């Protein structure tokens with residue numbers, strides 16, 4: 242078996258609860274992601290999806306088990322990781338161009354080269370005319386384009402995305418999904434994406450695999466291959482029988498976990 246780019250091996254993460262006691266966020270999670278794979282993680286609200294990402298990013302250590310990237314145990318943030326969250330990471334006092342250049346600058350690249358690189362990415366995400374704008378002058382969709390450029394300008398081999406488009410309206414969201422697929426397919430490196438979403442349609446439209454997590458504490462319940470051809474038309478593909486077939490299978494698996502999670506909330510409430 243080949244060595245995966247990313248691997249969670251029996252990874253468990255516990256957190257201290259504010260009122261005392263321990264909360265197990267994820268339990269014995271096993272996940273392997275190969276170079277060039279696009280994997281979507283879905284699961285009920287609060288089950289532990291972001292926690293799984295935070296282990297891979299090195300922001301949190303596992304309580305038990307281990308996280309490996311390029312066959313090395315993760316201790317601290319591994320090289321070549323890009324992270325995109327639901328909320329923007331733009332700095333309000335910097336222009337679009339300087340926001341995109343700030344990552345390379347932080348990594349020690351000279352100003353001229355960082356700006357040149359950033360200009361290329363600003364253009365690739367369709368914001369060439371807006372490079373001198375400040376974040377507050379942009380729409381939500383345009384800010385997401387900036388965030389994509391900020392993530393991709395570093396040419397990450399591992400792209401972690403935590404509900405990056407969930408705050409957008411449906412049309413802008415579909416546009417961004419298409420943009421992401423285009424940019425990912427054009428990327429120089431064979432980069433892997435792990436994409437957390439609540440939106441099953443989004444997960445199937447984008448991914449090669451949809452991994453379903455159980456209700457809290459999350460473990461891996463099922464792993465579905467999405468054998469839909471690429472390149473994908475994100476609007477049209479949703480209407481195909483093949484898409485609906487996968488959707489039904491994944492939803493059958495996820496629905497049970499959503500019901501367990503709802504029942505748990507009802508008991509706690």
Ligand SMILES: Nc1ncnc2c1ncn2[C@@H]1O[C@H](COP(=O)(O)OP(=O)(O)OP(=O)(O)O)[C@@H](O)[C@H]1O
Pocket residue numbers: 256257264265266284285286287288289290291292293
């Ligand atoms: N740093 C932390 N300290 C304490 N508890 C935490 C911490 N991070 C996460 N948790 C808890 O772990 C559980 C899982 O959280 P996590 O954010 O991973 O879930 P999620 O599936 O990504 O949630 P959502 O679907 O709402 O985005 C939650 O109950 C959360 O409160």
